[in-house]
Amino acid sequence: xxxxxxxxxxxxxGLAAGAASAGTLDDVKARGELNCGVxxxxxxxxxxNAEGEWEGFDVSICRAVAAAVLGDATKVxxxxxxxxxxxTALASGExxxxxxxxxxxxxxxxxxxxxxxxxxYYDGQGFMVPKELGVSSAKELDGATVCxxxxxxxxxxxxxxxxxxxxxxxxxxxxxxxxxxxxYAAGTCDVLTTDASGLAASRTVFADPTAxxxxxxxxxxxxxxxLVRHGDNEWGDVVRxxxxxxxxxxxxxxxxxxxxxxxxxxxxxxxxxLLGSDGSLxxxxxxxxxxxxxxxxxxxxYGEVFEANIGEExxxxxxxxxxxxxxxxxxxxxxxxx
Amino acid sequence: MTIMTDPPNSxxxxxxxFSDTRYRSMTFQVIAFIALxxxxxxxxNNLINNLRAAGLxxxxxxxxxxxxxxxxxxxxxxxxxxxxxxxxxxxxxxTLLVAxxxxxxxxxxxxxxxxxxxSNNWLVSKLMAVYVEIFRNIPVLIWLxxxxxxxxxxxxxxxxxxxxxATASMIFDAVAFTNRGVYIPKPLLEHGIFASASANWLLVxxxxxxxxxxxxRVGRWANAQQxxxxxxxxxxxxxxxxxxxxxxxxxxxxxxxxDYPYLKGFNFTGGTQIGRPLIALWFALSIxxxxxxxxxxxxxxxxxxxxxxxxxxxxxxxxxRVMKLVILPQALRIIVPPLISQFLNITKNSSLAIAVxxxxxxxxxxxxxxxxxxxxxxxxxxxxxxxxxxxxxxSGAMNLYNASxxxxxx
Numbered sequence: 001x002x003x004x005x006x007x008x009x010x011x012x013x014g015l016a017a018g019a020a021s022a023g024t025l026d027d028v029k030a031r032g033e034l035n036c037g038v039x040x041x042x043x044x045x046x047x048x049n050a051e052g053e054w055e056g057f058d059v060s061i062c063r064a065v066a067a068a069v070l071g072d073a074t075k076v077x078x079x080x081x082x083x084x085x086x087x088t089a090l091a092s093g094e095x096x097x098x099x100x101x102x103x104x105x106x107x108x109x110x111x112x113x114x115x116x117x118x119x120x121y122y123d124g125q126g127f128m129v130p131k132e133l134g135v136s137s138a139k140e141l142d143g144a145t146v147c148x149x150x151x152x153x154x155x156x157x158x159x160x161x162x163x164x165x166x167x168x169x170x171x172x173x174x175x176x177x178x179x180x181x182x183x184y185a186a187g188t189c190d191v192l193t194t195d196a197s198g199l200a201a202s203r204t205v206f207a208d209p210t211a212x213x214x215x216x217x218x219x220x221x222x223x224x225x226x227l228v229r230h231g232d233n234e235w236g237d238v239v240r241x242x243x244x245x246x247x248x249x250x251x252x253x254x255x256x257x258x259x260x261x262x263x264x265x266x267x268x269x270x271x272x273x274l275l276g277s278d279g280s281l282x283x284x285x286x287x288x289x290x291x292x293x294x295x296x297x298x299x300x301x302y303g304e305v306f307e308a309n310i311g312e313e314x315x316x317x318x319x320x321x322x323x324x325x326x327x328x329x330x331x332x333x334x335x336x337x338x
Numbered sequence: 339m340t341i342m343t344d345p346p347n348s349x350x351x352x353x354x355x356f357s358d359t360r361y362r363s364m365t366f367q368v369i370a371f372i373a374l375x376x377x378x379x380x381x382x383n384n385l386i387n388n389l390r391a392a393g394l395x396x397x398x399x400x401x402x403x404x405x406x407x408x409x410x411x412x413x414x415x416x417x418x419x420x421x422x423x424x425x426x427x428x429x430x431x432x433t434l435l436v437a438x439x440x441x442x443x444x445x446x447x448x449x450x451x452x453x454x455x456x457s458n459n460w461l462v463s464k465l466m467a468v469y470v471e472i473f474r475n476i477p478v479l480i481w482l483x484x485x486x487x488x489x490x491x492x493x494x495x496x497x498x499x500x501x502x503x504a505t506a507s508m509i510f511d512a513v514a515f516t517n518r519g520v521y522i523p524k525p526l527l528e529h530g531i532f533a534s535a536s537a538n539w540l541l542v543x544x545x546x547x548x549x550x551x552x553x554x555r556v557g558r559w560a561n562a563q564q565x566x567x568x569x570x571x572x573x574x575x576x577x578x579x580x581x582x583x584x585x586x587x588x589x590x591x592x593x594x595x596x597d598y599p600y601l602k603g604f605n606f607t608g609g610t611q612i613g614r615p616l617i618a619l620w621f622a623l624s625i626x627x628x629x630x631x632x633x634x635x636x637x638x639x640x641x642x643x644x645x646x647x648x649x650x651x652x653x654x655x656x657x658x659r660v661m662k663l664v665i666l667p668q669a670l671r672i673i674v675p676p677l678i679s680q681f682l683n684i685t686k687n688s689s690l691a692i693a694v695x696x697x698x699x700x701x702x703x704x705x706x707x708x709x710x711x712x713x714x715x716x717x718x719x720x721x722x723x724x725x726x727x728x729x730x731x732x733s734g735a736m737n738l739y740n741a742s743x744x745x746x747x748x
Contacts (some may be wrong), residue, residue, distance in 0.1 A: 083709065084705060084708075084709055087709070087712060088714055091392070107712075108712075111711075111712060112712040113392060113393055113394060133497075133604075141604075142603055142604075143602065143603040143604045143605050143607065144603070144604040144605070145518055145604065145605060150692070150701070150705055150706055150709070151705060151706060151708075151709035151710070152709075155407050155706065155710075156406040156407055156418075156710065158408075159406055159407050159408045159418035160406070160418070162408075163417070163418055163419070169408070170410050170518075170605070171407075171408050171409070171410050172410065172695050173410070173692065173695045173697070173701065173705075173706070174695060175692065175693075183490070183695075186487075186490040186491050186517065187490075187495045187517060188490045188517055188518055188614065190604045190605075230393070231392075231393070
């Protein structure tokens with residue numbers, strides 16, 4: 001009797017280990033829900049609103065993928081991850097994709113066995129200091145105490161920047177963005193450093209946002225994008241082309257307002273292929289033919305997502321800059337839907 | 339006629355392994371042991387297979403690579419050009435530093451509170467009861483965050499020390515309390531005997547060690563005198579001389595000066611900085627574990643039969659001597675074993691350091707290095723090895739001490 005229980009437990013463990021290896025796309029469909037890793041709370045990118053619903057720039061990517069795969073943008077389980085837990089969560093299969101302003105680097109892509117499926121925000125690391133310090137350049141920060149989120153590329157860029165410029169600093173490592181805001185506000189550090197977009201987002205939560213300046217130096221390239229596990233190419237394609245669909249939709253003038261109408265058929269064959277009235281791109285991807293339409297209806301095109309969450313009209317107030325369409329001098333460029 | 343019954347044939351049958359009480363317990367132990375081995379083999383095999391399926395392997399080569407991050411406190415020379423191994427060592431030393439500091443202060447705090455809790459003074463004993471109950475019933479992580487927040491928000495900023503209308507000032511122009519830590523003067527040896535500063539300080543330690551040894555010899559001599567004549571010679575001045583004179587002479591030779599902290603740019607420079615993370619972690623671990631130790635001490639003292647103290651009093655010993663000569667030696671036998679586990683708790687609880695940004699080994703090797711290299715299994719295995727070794731060493735040392743004070747049967 002004891003033996004049978006033991007072997008039963010072993011068999012169960014074996015089954016559990018086996019289940020994780022099936023395709024993520026099938027897993028998500030079978031589960032009827034997308035597990036999406038996001039930040040623990042960064043206003044504009046991923047944070048719960050007053051009703052407790054997650055919203056933000058990264059959250060919209062999760063919702064777009066859920067809409068494309070499941071036809072319902074609400075079927076998302078948001079898993080808050082810190083800079084430290086995010087990769088383990090993805091590698092272990094706890095989440096299907098990670099959309100948590102994560103910088104695309106060589107070692108993460110190659111050594112950690114992830115696939116970055118694109119870039120949804122081109123960012124760079126900056127510094128924020130209280131205005132009263134009278135600092136106008138990051139090179140004047142000799143001897144400063146700097147709050148930095150631990151386990152990020154930010155931490156490494158920071159060390160490099162100060163070393164190259166021959167100036168010293170004292171790091172205050174913190175776990176989450178909220179904690180770094182708190183430490184900075186209490187004055188335990190003189191300087192807050194993270195991606196410039198994150199600084200702009202953090203500044204909005206301070207009592208007097210105008211009392212803080214973001215220094216002009218951008219010390220790194222930070223292409224932020226969603227990522228999936230390496231080796232599951234079908235699932236990688238779904239996430240990659242959902243992001244591309246949002247970018248292409250902006251370029252082609254498809255918005256959440258007119259997508260339904262355009263899906264009936266237009267004179268532009270690329271729009272027709274994108275929205276599923278021509279060809280069967282959805283079937284090739286393993287999802288329904290109206291996948292892109294669903295995604296666009298759920299969150300809007302890339303421009304709409306940007307403006308609604310972090311654009312100049314919002315508190316965060318970021319301009320498009322590098323993130324404008326390539327036709328407007330930016331870097332947002334979707335390969336053709338053909 | 340006698341009836342002889344032959345003893346049963348002693349041939350061994352396999353079923354005896356289960357039916358015969360002589361073998362049965364051994365059989366089951368062997369089965370359980372094999373099952374345990376199988377389970378571990380299965381888990382290990384599973385891990386290796388899953389890693390291989392994910393295209394990963396176990397490798398420690400990352401330890402030799404450049405770390406690329408900075409630490410806010412390091413006892414060994416360290417910068418972002420150093421290797422991950424060095425970052426791990428820096429973290430390890432920081433862990434040991436805070437563990438040793440906290441063990442010492444928690445013991446002092448705990449023994450004081452434990453003895454005072456037995457005080458006849460109602461107010462004192464109740465105050466200690468309140469201390470014990472409050473601090474041991476709230477998780478140490480909460481204390482850590484509370485203390486860190488209090489230091490961060492109640493102490494002045496370094497820039498409050500600047501200018502004509504400075505709102506804060508240094509104590510004796512030497513010590514500055516800021517929300518980033520306490521800055522104290524640092525002793526410097528101007529013309530040391532050796533070239534390197536650490537060798538000079540080692541010499542100072544050696545001299546102090548010799549003084550300590552000499553003073554124990556003086557103590558023994560005093561004991562012998564007391565045994566022989568009944569009078570104990572005054573040793574206070576001798577001991578003071580043994581410690582102060584060589585130390586002072588050495589300091590004079592090597593030219594002791596003080597490096598005072600002063601405000602420069604954003605922060606104080608010069609002197610020694612005791613950072614806010616260290617203060618918060620040290621203080622939180624001390625007061626939290628001190629509350630547990632206080633209970634151990636109280637229990638140990640109360641476990642010594644009242645007859646012992648009454649008998650000692652009947653012999654004419656004073657209160658202090660009763661405690662020192664009669665009660666504590668017996669109480670220690672009861673106090674020390676639980677004290678060992680409190681010391682182990684301090685060492686392990688110090689891994690909460692990252693909550694206040696202290697660069698201990700969990701924050702460096704188990705945090706930043708793990709994250710930057712993605713070598714989670716390797717890092718966690720190393721961490722386990724470290725904490726296991728540290729704990730076993732503490733417990734080994736304390737067991738030696740325990741053996742030295744336990745009841746010696748003659």
